[in-house]
Amino acid sequence: MPSADAARPSRCGACGEPSRVVGEALGLHGHGLRARQLYELLQTAGPSKTLEVVLRRYFCVRCSGITMVGPRGVVPRHLYGLGTILVALWMWSMWPLPAPKVRDALRPWRRSGDACIGRWASLERWARRLPWPNKLELPPGLRPREMARRRVQVALSYAPTGPPDAAAVMAGCVQVA
Numbered sequence: 001m002p003s004a005d006a007a008r009p010s011r012c013g014a015c016g017e018p019s020r021v022v023g024e025a026l027g028l029h030g031h032g033l034r035a036r037q038l039y040e041l042l043q044t045a046g047p048s049k050t051l052e053v054v055l056r057r058y059f060c061v062r063c064s065g066i067t068m069v070g071p072r073g074v075v076p077r078h079l080y081g082l083g084t085i086l087v088a089l090w091m092w093s094m095w096p097l098p099a100p101k102v103r104d105a106l107r108p109w110r111r112s113g114d115a116c117i118g119r120w121a122s123l124e125r126w127a128r129r130l131p132w133p134n135k136l137e138l139p140p141g142l143r144p145r146e147m148a149r150r151r152v153q154v155a156l157s158y159a160p161t162g163p164p165d166a167a168a169v170m171a172g173c174v175q176v177a
C-alpha cells in the first residue's frame with residue numbers, strides 16, 4: 001500500500017484546490033484509512049468475488065471535503081469494481097442478455113431473493129451515470145442500452161488486439177481515466 005504522501009491526489013475531489021503549491025502549506029492532509037467491500041471479477045467469467053479494499057482519506061483545509069484514493073478499478077460509491085461493471089454493460093448491450101441474466105452471471109452470491117426478480121436497476125444507472133470514462137459525451141435521446149454500448153466501445157478501443165470479449169473489456173477499461 002502506498003504511503004499517504006505517495007498516494008496524495010493532486011487536487012481536492014470536492015473543490016479542486018491543489019494539494020500542494022510550492023512554498024505553501026499542504027492543502028490536503030492524510031485523514032486515515034477506510035476499509036470497504038468490493039465485488040470484482042477475478043476471472044473473465046463470473047461470479048464476482050467479495051474483496052476488502054482499503055482506501056486512503058484526505059481532508060481538504062479549504063472546503064473540509066474528504067477525497068478518497070483507492071486501488072485502480074475502485075469506483076467511488078460503487079460496490080462493483082470498474083472491470084466488472086464494464087463486463088456487465090458489455091453482456092447487456094452487446095450480446096445482448098436480459099438484465100436478470102447479467103446479474104445472475106456476475107453477482108457474488110448464488111441465491112436469488114424476491115427483491116432481485118425482474119429488472120436489475122444497476123445496469124441502467126451505470127449506463128447513465130457511471131463516472132467513467134472521464135470525458136464521455138452521450139448524445140441526448142440515447143436509450144440506456146445504447147449508452148452502455150458507448151461506454152463498452154471506449155473500453156474496447158483501448159484493449160490489446162484480439163476478440164472483443166470480456167477479457168478485452170477488462171483490459172481496456174483500466175487504461176482510461
Ligand SMILES: [Zn+2]
Nearest residue numbers: 012015060063
Ligand atoms: Zn476542497
